Amino acid sequence: xxxxxxxxxxxxxxxxxxxxxxxxxxxxxxxxxxxxxxxxxxxxxxxxxxxxxxxxxxxxxxxxxxxxxxxxxxxxxxxxxxxxxxxxxxxxxxxxxxxxxxxxxxxxxxxx
Amino acid sequence: xxxxxxxxxxxxxxxxxxxxxxxxxxxxxxxxxxxxxxxxxxxxxxxxxxxxxxxxxxxxxxxxxxxxxxxxxxxxxxxxxxxxxxxxxxxxxxxxxxxxxxxxxxxxxxxx
Numbered sequence: 001x002x003x004x005x006x007x008x009x010x011x012x013x014x015x016x017x018x019x020x021x022x023x024x025x026x027x028x029x030x031x032x033x034x035x036x037x038x039x040x041x042x043x044x045x046x047x048x049x050x051x052x053x054x055x056x057x058x059x060x061x062x063x064x065x066x067x068x069x070x071x072x073x074x075x076x077x078x079x080x081x082x083x084x085x086x087x088x089x090x091x092x093x094x095x096x097x098x099x100x101x102x103x104x105x106x107x108x109x110x111x112x
Numbered sequence: 113x114x115x116x117x118x119x120x121x122x123x124x125x126x127x128x129x130x131x132x133x134x135x136x137x138x139x140x141x142x143x144x145x146x147x148x149x150x151x152x153x154x155x156x157x158x159x160x161x162x163x164x165x166x167x168x169x170x171x172x173x174x175x176x177x178x179x180x181x182x183x184x185x186x187x188x189x190x191x192x193x194x195x196x197x198x199x200x201x202x203x204x205x206x207x208x209x210x211x212x213x214x215x216x217x218x219x220x221x222x223x224x
Contacts, residue, residue, distance in 0.1 A: 031211060031213075033212065033213060035215075040217075041149075041202055041217070041218045041220065042215075043155075043204065043215040043218075045113070045212060045213075048212045086154065086155070099157055099160070099170075100145075100157070100213055102154045102156075104153075104154050
C-alpha cells in the first residue's frame with residue numbers, strides 16, 4: 001500500500017508566525033486530505049486536495065501530484081491552531097480496494 | 113458534509129470485559145470505517161463496514177476481537193471484546209461523503 005510521511009514531527013512557534021508542513025507519499029493518489037486534530041481529539045477536515053492549490057482563510061494547501069508531495073501553509077498562527085496535523089492519502093488501485101492511509105502527523109504548538 | 117455522533121464519548125473498563133461503541137450518521141452512506149488511535153500515535157484502520165455484508169478487516173484485526181454490525185445505512189457498532197490494557201485507545205468512526213472522509217468525535221477507552 002501507499003506510504004505517507006510527514007515532516008517535521010514537531011513544531012513550536014510563537015503566535016503570529018507562519019509555518020509550512022510537508023507530506024510525501026509514495027504513489028499516485030486518488031485522494032489526499034489534511035486534517036487537524038484538536039487537543040480534545042476531534043479530527044477536523046481542512047482540505048481535500050489530490051492536486052492543485054486551495055485556500056481557506058489563513059490556511060492554504062498545495063499538492064504537486066507528479067512529484068508526490070503536499071504542503072500545508074499556516075499564516076499568522078494563533079494558539080487555537082495548536083494540535084496535530086495529519087495528511088492522509090489513498091492510492092490508485094486497479095482492484096478498487098485502496099484505503100485512506102494516514103501519516104504520522106506534525107504536532108504544532110503555538111506559544112502566546 | 114456529514115455529521116457523525118458516537119456513544120459513549122469515553123469509558124473506563126476492566127480487563128476481560130467488552131464495550132460496544134455506537135456510530136450514527138446524519139446521511140445515508142454506503143461505507144463506514146472504524147479506526148483506532150493508540151496514545152500519541154496516528155490512525156490505523158480496523159475495518160470497513162458495508163450495509164448488508166460482512167465487514168472487511170485490515171491485517172492485524174480480527175472479527176472475534178472487533179465484531180462490527182451495520183444494520184442500516186446510517187448506523188454501525190464496533191465491539192471491543194475481552195479487553196486488555198493494550199486496547200486503551202481512541203476509537204473513531206468515519207464515513208466517506210463525496211470523496212471526502214469525515215470523522216466522529218471518537219470514543220476514548222481506558223482499560224484497567
